Amino acid sequence: MAPPTGPxxxxxGNRPTVRGARGAGVGKRRATPRTDRDGDxxxxxxxxxxxxxxPSAQSTRGGxxxxxxxxxxTSSRFAQNVRNxxxxxxxxxxxxxxxxxxxxxxxxxxxxxxxxxxxDGGLRSLLEFLERKSSHERPITFGKGFIRGDHVxxxxxxxxxxxxxxxxxxxxAGAPLGIQEAAGPIPEQGSTDDPETKTTDTKxxxxxxxxxxxxxxxxxxxxxxxxxxxxxxxxGAFENKALAEKSFKALMRLTATRYDSAAEKEAAIQAVTLxxxxxLDVGEVFTMAQTLPRLRRLDLSGNQLQDFHKLSKWRxxxxxxxxLHLVGNPLTNLSNYPTQVIEWFPSLQILDGHxxxxxxxxxxxxxxxxxxxxxxxxxxxxxxxxxxxxxxVANFFTLYDHDRLALVRQFYDAESIFSLNTGTEPATxxxxxxxxxxxxxxxRSSSAxxxxxxxxxxxxELWAQLPATRHVSLEQAGEWQIDCHTFxxxxxxxxxxxxxxxxxxxxxxxxxVDPTKQLVGTRAFSRSFILxxxxxxxxxxxxxxxxxxxxxxxxxxxxxxxxxxxxxxxVPVAPSAASPPVPPVPSDLERAQMVLELSKLTGMxxxxxELCLAGLANWDFNLALRSFEEKKAExxxxxFVAPPx
Amino acid sequence: xxxxxxxxxxRCSSEAAKSFVDWYYRAVNDGKPVAPGYVNGHAAYDRAxxxxxxxxxxxxxxxxxxEFDKLLEQQRQxxxxxxxxxxxxxxxxxAYDVHVINADYRLGAPQKMLDLHSPTDGVRMMMALSVxxxxxxxxxxxxxxxxWEKQSFHDRFILVPNWDALERPAARxxxxxxxxxxxxxxx
Numbered sequence: 001m002a003p004p005t006g007p008x009x010x011x012x013g014n015r016p017t018v019r020g021a022r023g024a025g026v027g028k029r030r031a032t033p034r035t036d037r038d039g040d041x042x043x044x045x046x047x048x049x050x051x052x053x054x055p056s057a058q059s060t061r062g063g064x065x066x067x068x069x070x071x072x073x074t075s076s077r078f079a080q081n082v083r084n085x086x087x088x089x090x091x092x093x094x095x096x097x098x099x100x101x102x103x104x105x106x107x108x109x110x111x112x113x114x115x116x117x118x119x120d121g122g123l124r125s126l127l128e129f130l131e132r133k134s135s136h137e138r139p140i141t142f143g144k145g146f147i148r149g150d151h152v153x154x155x156x157x158x159x160x161x162x163x164x165x166x167x168x169x170x171x172x173a174g175a176p177l178g179i180q181e182a183a184g185p186i187p188e189q190g191s192t193d194d195p196e197t198k199t200t201d202t203k204x205x206x207x208x209x210x211x212x213x214x215x216x217x218x219x220x221x222x223x224x225x226x227x228x229x230x231x232x233x234x235x236g237a238f239e240n241k242a243l244a245e246k247s248f249k250a251l252m253r254l255t256a257t258r259y260d261s262a263a264e265k266e267a268a269i270q271a272v273t274l275x276x277x278x279x280l281d282v283g284e285v286f287t288m289a290q291t292l293p294r295l296r297r298l299d300l301s302g303n304q305l306q307d308f309h310k311l312s313k314w315r316x317x318x319x320x321x322x323x324l325h326l327v328g329n330p331l332t333n334l335s336n337y338p339t340q341v342i343e344w345f346p347s348l349q350i351l352d353g354h355x356x357x358x359x360x361x362x363x364x365x366x367x368x369x370x371x372x373x374x375x376x377x378x379x380x381x382x383x384x385x386x387x388x389x390x391x392x393v394a395n396f397f398t399l400y401d402h403d404r405l406a407l408v409r410q411f412y413d414a415e416s417i418f419s420l421n422t423g424t425e426p427a428t429x430x431x432x433x434x435x436x437x438x439x440x441x442x443x444r445s446s447s448a449x450x451x452x453x454x455x456x457x458x459x460x461e462l463w464a465q466l467p468a469t470r471h472v473s474l475e476q477a478g479e480w481q482i483d484c485h486t487f488x489x490x491x492x493x494x495x496x497x498x499x500x501x502x503x504x505x506x507x508x509x510x511x512x513v514d515p516t517k518q519l520v521g522t523r524a525f526s527r528s529f530i531l532x533x534x535x536x537x538x539x540x541x542x543x544x545x546x547x548x549x550x551x552x553x554x555x556x557x558x559x560x561x562x563x564x565x566x567x568x569x570x571v572p573v574a575p576s577a578a579s580p581p582v583p584p585v586p587s588d589l590e591r592a593q594m595v596l597e598l599s600k601l602t603g604m605x606x607x608x609x610e611l612c613l614a615g616l617a618n619w620d621f622n623l624a625l626r627s628f629e630e631k632k633a634e635x636x637x638x639x640f641v642a643p644p645x
Numbered sequence: 646x647x648x649x650x651x652x653x654x655x656r657c658s659s660e661a662a663k664s665f666v667d668w669y670y671r672a673v674n675d676g677k678p679v680a681p682g683y684v685n686g687h688a689a690y691d692r693a694x695x696x697x698x699x700x701x702x703x704x705x706x707x708x709x710x711x712e713f714d715k716l717l718e719q720q721r722q723x724x725x726x727x728x729x730x731x732x733x734x735x736x737x738x739x740a741y742d743v744h745v746i747n748a749d750y751r752l753g754a755p756q757k758m759l760d761l762h763s764p765t766d767g768v769r770m771m772m773a774l775s776v777x778x779x780x781x782x783x784x785x786x787x788x789x790x791x792x793w794e795k796q797s798f799h800d801r802f803i804l805v806p807n808w809d810a811l812e813r814p815a816a817r818x819x820x821x822x823x824x825x826x827x828x829x830x831x832x
Contacts, residue, residue, distance in 0.1 A: 377704030
């Protein structure tokens with residue numbers, strides 16, 4: 001059967017079309033469903049009545065003559081909304097891949113044409129017209145079009161673009177067409193678009209349903225007896241099976257969007273009840289396994305699962321499920337009932353209220369399903385009788401927090417090498433310009449050479465520019481992993497022979513102040529040292545040959561948290577006579593004065609003055625003034641109180 | 646300024662680090678043995694009675710690289726998992742950095758190599774390499790595949806020249822640098 005186009009579908013059954021509204025071109029085109037005045041059939045009655053179901057029961061193509069509940073007008077609109085919502089989501093995830101080599105085209109004029117009164121807003125006729133007119137050299141097709149406000153948007157192959165642009169100014173059904181290239185992506189449907197308002201409306205209603213069914217204390221999402229839910233009934237969301245499945249899918253999607261991260265979702269929803277939904281096969285609610293893969297407790301009691309086959313779609317899901325209820329399902333009468341279920345869910349400990357496995361057994365059973373990380377052992381210090389590493393580490397981190405210059409003088413010499421590296425840091429990060437991450441800067445870049453610092457003086461200068469830190473106390477042994485051992489093969493400082501070295505790797509956390517935002521936060525770090533014998537006359541018998549610092553992402557501390565006891569000023573700043581001191585942190589009052597002063601000198605208003613100071617200048621008044629002089633010409637007129645002199 | 650920070654050495658060590666990181670994590674992710682990349686069993690170092698490579702995994706000292714390969718193999722086991730996209734362990738190196746710690750490395754070196762390469766040639770280097778990244782458990786082959794669990798890891802290697810391979814540059818397949826020390830931590 002040819003794809004039903006607007007008018008043809010509308011003509012069937014002598015009923016007015018429900019798809020007359022413009023902008024509904026996203027979903028599949030469907031003919032008017034016959035309205036069943038019986039209306040609100042619950043999910044229960046439908047499923048238990050075993051009406052031939054599946055998507056075809058609703059489809060115009062397959063099910064025109066079939067018996068069974070026809071969706072009411074409300075429900076068909078609801079179905080469209082759910083579909084719109086689901087396809088929007090799918091579209092969003094597919095977009096990045098499909099945009100390669102595609103050009104966005106914006107066409108104006110369809111609304112003024114005679115075709116606008118077609119049931120699809122004239123979109124199909126327009127596309128046919130454009131395809132016909134541009135297919136001179138070879139047949140060209142444009143795929144799907146989207147009506148957004150007064151424009152039709154197309155995504156076309158680069159090669160076809162100029163054929164299409166040639167049609168600019170052509171007359172289509174009595175109206176001139178304006179065709180132009182546009183920057184993608186195709187805009188979201190605006191709120192003025194009628195069907196979209198309904199989608200949002202549907203979304204809000206579904207969200208309200210979710211909220212009312214969530215129990216914070218128990219971390220339980222109660223999705224039992226959905227067919228009897230007043231709100232869902234009034235929406236017609238569970239009128240028939242196909243629609244119920246779609247609605248459930250939409251509920252799951254919405255559940256997922258409520259949380260920022262998988263971890264947050266996992267923590268918030270640990271239990272779900274799907275009791276009394278007349279589920280025949282868990283395939284109907286399969287999406288839940290994708291939305292909540294780490295569910296701990298699940299209630300499926302009072303459903304219609306006949307045998308294990310009906311449960312088998314979940315046999316590889318819910319690996320952390322500890323508690324399951326299946327009472328009231330026919331499958332509980334089967335001879336291999338508990339064994340099979342226990343086998344399928346490795347973490348299962350309680351089935352229908354009975355303990356079926358001990359926690360240790362469950363942990364063991366889970367190991368067969370996923371690779372397991374290496375066990376973690378405490379520090380492994382093999383630094384000989386003199387405990388060189390322990391002494392060095394204790395000295396090092398205390399001095400690094402309090403007196404970096406003294407540290408550099410004690411343990412570093414002209415041959416010492418230092419570099420630091422971070423993962424992906426924002427450009428505002430104080431480490432950004434120093435990070436010698438060869439993965440990102442490239443092994444042949446000049447930065448690979450420049451960011452390797454050699455010699456105590458250079459290293460000391462850099463350290464003075466780095467944020468002040470406070471390492472976790474070494475007394476908290478659990479917070480530190482320090483591994484070390486000796487190795488042969490270093491050069492002896494005398495120039496002759498081979499010396500023994502000590503390699504130390506330290507992992508822990510440090511507190512730090514982000515100087516641009518004056519924000520206290522923590523970082524995990526790994527710092528590796530190579531120690532070797534010193535040159536004669538040095539303060540210690542050993543020196544740092546190599547010092548390599550790897551920093552993890554900065555995690556800001558929650559404001560108002562008790563850990564806030566370490567404000568900016570309490571974190572010691574490394575003093576250094578030889579290098580520029582870290583600028584002191586101005587108080588709010590001082591800042592306000594600086595803003596005023598800058599505003600007076602530059603003529604900028606308070607807002608821009610503050611932006612200028614808080615930005616790159618980092619509350620260094622002279623720096624801010626300099627950057628103003630540089631950027632003066634680029635500033636918009638509204639940046640100034642009065643035009644600059 | 647020592648030869649350790651000589652420009653040629655810095656450049657060559659960076660390139661050697663890249664080559665090592667590429668090789669090592671590809672081998673681990675593909676389930677191939679990494680033992681040949683350690684100093685153990687290489688003729689030049691055996692002759693010089695070099696001690697076996699020091700391997701320490703999350704605080705556990707592992708006697709030989711073969712034993713380490715066995716641990717990696719055990720870690721990859723998930724016998725009941727039917728889905729190949731949930732069975733793997735995948736290491737992704739996100740940052741690495743390398744220092745030359747002895748540009749005049751001599752241990753086990755054949756006289757020929759000492760004569761041929763000065764300490765500023767970027768060949769006779771002992772290097773300290775650190776790599777940080779993320780290790781995904783219960784995942785597929787590809788980046789961005791879903792995973793069951795993840796950890797941040799830090800690998801620290803000390804690398805020395807593979808004299809056997811450097812002497813015969815025509816003989817392909819030999820790693821140019823070998824591991825004498827390997828420290829792994831993940832959490």
